[in-house]
Amino acid sequence: MKAEIITIGDEILIGQIVDTNSAWLGKExxxxxxxxxxxxxxxxxxxxxxxxxxxxxxxxxxxIITGGLGPTKDDVTKQTLADYFQTKLxxxxxxxxxxxxxxxxxxxxxxxxxxxxxxxxxxCEVLFNRNGTAPGMWFDKGNKTIISMPGVPFEMxxxxxxxxxxxLQKKYALPFILHRTILTCGIxxxxxxxxxxxxxxxxxxxxxxxxxxxxxxxxxxxxxxxTDEQFLNQCMDNQVxxxxxxxxxxxxxxxxxxxxxxxxxxxxxxxxxxxxAESCTGGYVAxxxxxxxxxxxxxxxxIISYANEIKTNELHVSEDLLLEKGAVSEExxxxxxxxxxxxxxxxxxxxxSGIAGPTGGSPDKPVGTVWIxxxxxxxxxxxxxxxxxxxxxxxxxxxxxxLDLLRKELVKL
Amino acid sequence: MKAEIITIGDEILIGQIVDTNSAWLGKExxxxxxxxxxxxxxxxxxxxxxxxxxxxxxxxxxxIITGGLGPTKDDVTKQTLADYFQTKLxxxxxxxxxxxxxxxxxxxxxxxxxxxxxxxxxxCEVLFNRNGTAPGMWFDKGNKTIISMPGVPFEMxxxxxxxxxxxLQKKYALPFILHRTILTCGIxxxxxxxxxxxxxxxxxxxxxxxxxxxxxxxxxxxxxxxTDEQFLNQCMDNQVxxxxxxxxxxxxxxxxxxxxxxxxxxxxxxxxxxxxAESCTGGYVAxxxxxxxxxxxxxxxxIISYANEIKTNELHVSEDLLLEKGAVSEExxxxxxxxxxxxxxxxxxxxxSGIAGPTGGSPDKPVGTVWIxxxxxxxxxxxxxxxxxxxxxxxxxxxxxxLDLLRKELVKL
Numbered sequence: 001m002k003a004e005i006i007t008i009g010d011e012i013l014i015g016q017i018v019d020t021n022s023a024w025l026g027k028e029x030x031x032x033x034x035x036x037x038x039x040x041x042x043x044x045x046x047x048x049x050x051x052x053x054x055x056x057x058x059x060x061x062x063x064i065i066t067g068g069l070g071p072t073k074d075d076v077t078k079q080t081l082a083d084y085f086q087t088k089l090x091x092x093x094x095x096x097x098x099x100x101x102x103x104x105x106x107x108x109x110x111x112x113x114x115x116x117x118x119x120x121x122x123x124c125e126v127l128f129n130r131n132g133t134a135p136g137m138w139f140d141k142g143n144k145t146i147i148s149m150p151g152v153p154f155e156m157x158x159x160x161x162x163x164x165x166x167x168l169q170k171k172y173a174l175p176f177i178l179h180r181t182i183l184t185c186g187i188x189x190x191x192x193x194x195x196x197x198x199x200x201x202x203x204x205x206x207x208x209x210x211x212x213x214x215x216x217x218x219x220x221x222x223x224x225x226x227t228d229e230q231f232l233n234q235c236m237d238n239q240v241x242x243x244x245x246x247x248x249x250x251x252x253x254x255x256x257x258x259x260x261x262x263x264x265x266x267x268x269x270x271x272x273x274x275x276x277a278e279s280c281t282g283g284y285v286a287x288x289x290x291x292x293x294x295x296x297x298x299x300x301x302x303i304i305s306y307a308n309e310i311k312t313n314e315l316h317v318s319e320d321l322l323l324e325k326g327a328v329s330e331e332x333x334x335x336x337x338x339x340x341x342x343x344x345x346x347x348x349x350x351x352x353s354g355i356a357g358p359t360g361g362s363p364d365k366p367v368g369t370v371w372i373x374x375x376x377x378x379x380x381x382x383x384x385x386x387x388x389x390x391x392x393x394x395x396x397x398x399x400x401x402x403l404d405l406l407r408k409e410l411v412k413l
Numbered sequence: 414m415k416a417e418i419i420t421i422g423d424e425i426l427i428g429q430i431v432d433t434n435s436a437w438l439g440k441e442x443x444x445x446x447x448x449x450x451x452x453x454x455x456x457x458x459x460x461x462x463x464x465x466x467x468x469x470x471x472x473x474x475x476x477i478i479t480g481g482l483g484p485t486k487d488d489v490t491k492q493t494l495a496d497y498f499q500t501k502l503x504x505x506x507x508x509x510x511x512x513x514x515x516x517x518x519x520x521x522x523x524x525x526x527x528x529x530x531x532x533x534x535x536x537c538e539v540l541f542n543r544n545g546t547a548p549g550m551w552f553d554k555g556n557k558t559i560i561s562m563p564g565v566p567f568e569m570x571x572x573x574x575x576x577x578x579x580x581l582q583k584k585y586a587l588p589f590i591l592h593r594t595i596l597t598c599g600i601x602x603x604x605x606x607x608x609x610x611x612x613x614x615x616x617x618x619x620x621x622x623x624x625x626x627x628x629x630x631x632x633x634x635x636x637x638x639x640t641d642e643q644f645l646n647q648c649m650d651n652q653v654x655x656x657x658x659x660x661x662x663x664x665x666x667x668x669x670x671x672x673x674x675x676x677x678x679x680x681x682x683x684x685x686x687x688x689x690a691e692s693c694t695g696g697y698v699a700x701x702x703x704x705x706x707x708x709x710x711x712x713x714x715x716i717i718s719y720a721n722e723i724k725t726n727e728l729h730v731s732e733d734l735l736l737e738k739g740a741v742s743e744e745x746x747x748x749x750x751x752x753x754x755x756x757x758x759x760x761x762x763x764x765x766s767g768i769a770g771p772t773g774g775s776p777d778k779p780v781g782t783v784w785i786x787x788x789x790x791x792x793x794x795x796x797x798x799x800x801x802x803x804x805x806x807x808x809x810x811x812x813x814x815x816l817d818l819l820r821k822e823l824v825k826l
Contacts, residue, residue: 010621010623010634010636011623011625011634012435012436012439012452013439013448013449013450013451013452014439014440014443014449014592014634014636015435015436015437015438015439015440015441015443015449016436016439016440016594016625016632016634017436017625017627018431018432018433018435018436019431019432019435019436019452020431022425022428022431022432022454023425023428023429023430023431023432024428025428026425026426026427026428026429027427027428027429028428030427030428035426036426036427036428037426037455037456037461038426038453038454038455038461038465039425039426039432039452039453039454040451040452040453040454041435041451041452041453042450042451042452043450044623048450048451052451055468070602070624070626071602071603071606072602072603072606072624073613073622074621074622074623074624108601108604111603111607113603113606113607114603152626154803154806179427181429188521189483189484189485190484190485190524190526190527191521191524193484193485193526194524194526200486208423208487209486209487210423210424210457210487211483211485211487212424212429212430213483213565214430219429221423221424221427221429223423223427276717278696281703282699282700282702282703282704282708283691283696283697283698283699283700283702283703283715283717284696284700284703285696286695286696286699286717287695287696287697287700287808289695289696290694290695290696290697290717290719290808291695291804291805291808293770293771293772293804294772295695295719296719296720299719299720300719300720300722300723301716301717301718301719301720301723301727302696302715302716302717302719303714303715303716303717303727304689304696304699304703304714304715304716304717305714306699306703306708306709306712306713306714306715307709307712307713307714309713310713310714310757314714314716344723357706358706359706359707390567391704391706392704393567395700395703395704
């Protein structure tokens with residue numbers, strides 16, 4: 001069973017937006033044992049859409065189309081589908097009622113462009129869009145299925161989850177695919193590959209291993225496909241166990257887990273609390289921590305001391321130290337971590353100070369120089385990095401390394 | 414002149430990573446007047462890569478391939494290209510020296526897998542990768558060009574900018590494409606479309622208008638193509654002027670400008686300073702502000718008061734108020750904004766407090782309830798929102814609305 005994705009929109013080709021729908025759909029399809037084998041992004045142009053659809057139909061069983069269903073003139077997907085399936089657009093009373101209801105509830109005037117969204121190709125089955133005015137559309141073509149959904153991610157996601165999944169499971173008899181991703185931090189891709197070379201060579205034929213490098217980490221994804229679900233689960237468990245026995249010191253979690261989520265779990269498990277004091281990361285460490293639902297159970301807050309006067313006034317970093325060693329120094333980041341821990345009365349604290357750039361570097365401390373400190377109930381550990389000359393990457397890498405430094409302290413508990 | 418992009422990697426199809434390379438390349442191509450007409454993502458599989466390449470060659474002049482060049486066994490792009498172009502892999506001494514130098518400098522052992530990266534198809538021209546060990550490859554096939562680069566974004570970007578751009582400009586005589594994006598905030602897509610309907614209908618034939626909705630905003634992109642660059646620039650200026658005359662109150666900037674960047678420009682222009690006090694956004698407002706290079710000129714810092722005790726101890730929100738009205742209240746967010754402004758001695762301050770969810774809601778204050786305050790030298794404005802039930806979106810939307818609320822105060826100066 002093969003699925004293909006077609007995302008429609010000039011804004012994708014011109015690079016104004018990043019297509020995140022495909023990645024989300026790829027994950028969802030894999031969960032139900034359908035492999036996505038091709039993704040195409042094409043323009044808001046009838047010919048380009050038809051050609052992509054024709055090619056996809058020649059290769060795949062299920063084709064998902066997103067985008068081009070807005071109320072504005074640049075969107076042509078609906079008319080193109082009507083032409084492709086040689087049918088006409090007809091008004092759907094249920095969709096019309098829904099659109100009217102949305103506008104009435106929001107006390108907004110209903111304009112003609114919105115009402116046009118109630119017109120759908122006659123041969124399709126309408127997929128209800130509870131988050132918007134553009135309905136999804138399901139087309140059966142023998143054993144093949146073509147689905148069209150809006151490009152707005154949260155509208156697309158709810159239509160797919162609520163309207164498509166159960167219909168797909170009903171229509172097709174599906175094989176079984178299993179994925180498991182082992183998350184590592186603190187080791188480069190080729191060194192990791194060397195450490196697990198024998199393991200990789202001895203993997204059964206129905207297994208596949210992929211290395212996915214990410215900012216500050218490498219993810220190892222094991223994929224396997226088999227008709228016997230129980231057997232497959234057992235094999236996967238065995239292979240993952242082997243992997244742990246080889247590189248356990250670098251593994252911080254599995255699958256969708258994040259470093260911030262893992263740190264949160266450890267803090268909850270050991271009933272510990274956390275505060276942060278950020279300079280160069282400017283709130284990004286706090287953002288990663290508070291992106292985790294339930295983080296208020298262990299995270300109290302932060303002082304972002306972007307200016308030196310905030311470092312002295314709020315974090316009590318000594319002015320002499322700032323004059324003598326500078327804000328980007330081991331001593332400064334140590335004081336920041338220790339003082340925020342005392343001030344916020346937490347068990348642990350993270351502090352960062354560095355030169356994110358593009359300006360502010362010197363021969364002594366080039367752009368990318370970063371000091372990180374983690375203060376614990378018994379000690380304060382510090383580490384120096386050079387994160388390179390890209391501001392965005394330096395902020396991201398620093399946050400990841402800061403969380404990993406904290407994690408290494410927490411696993412000692 | 415048409416370009417197509419092929420991104421290679423199982424991790425893209427399975428949705429483990431989002432393909433951001435295509436969007437970046439789309440932008441770069443447009444800058445030099447080459448339109449990207451198709452993007453395909455395929456598996457790390459020789460047949461899939463060859464088929465995608467063959468199809469792209471039938472449609473386009475320039476084909477960019479990213480991904481599948483790593484040192485590990487799952488990457489097959491290089492061998493596939495050698496087979497496709499009926500050539501063989503040969504060791505490139507310059508690449509070998511470069512790889513050796515990288516590993517020597519980093520004091521890392523050089524292993525066989527890394528040295529394999531010095532082997533490239535004999536018929537290609539090597540594109541130097543100053544950020545990594547996998548070189549880029551340039552293939553001439555008559556008037557067509559096929560370029561293969563690593564999938565790691567910062568390696569790909571520097572190879573494209575430094576090695577490909579000037580070669581492309583030299584090889585092809587390029588037409589002229591102009592894009593201009595007008596950024597609006599605070600008005601929905603269909604209302605905007607209604608306000609500019611006549612403008613849209615009267616656009617010249619060589620113009621195209623696209624609506625790009627984003628979190629809390631709608632971007633309007635005008636695109637035009639013409640052989641006469643001066644004429645095109647003039648037409649674009651005229652159309653943009655018309656647009657401003659219709660919806661100026663909603664426009665905050667153009668093209669790549671961000672709301673945080675715009676706010677920064679206004680603060681610098683009027684020599685004003687800013688602090689933040691964040692609860693539900695947990696550092697995300699500070700992160701957006703400090704993502705702007707040079708933000709230390711006007712941004713002093715933040716107190717992230719995730720816990721109520723930080724709100725009382727550090728931001729001096731009265732305990733009675735928290736008991737009576739709760740942390741998610743107009744009064745609380747007003748005190749947070751006013752007190753951080755005084756404490757950090759800034760001209761302006763932003764404060765946020767809300768229920769990001771998924772838990773913590775009540776009938777009175779459902780998940781998504783958010784109060785925002787902006788304190789100015791003369792006043793404090795507050796606004797209540799319901800941001801919906803998605804934690805990530807609520808954090809993002811709140812940050813955007815908070816910055817827009819500040820912007821509206823700053824444009825009064």
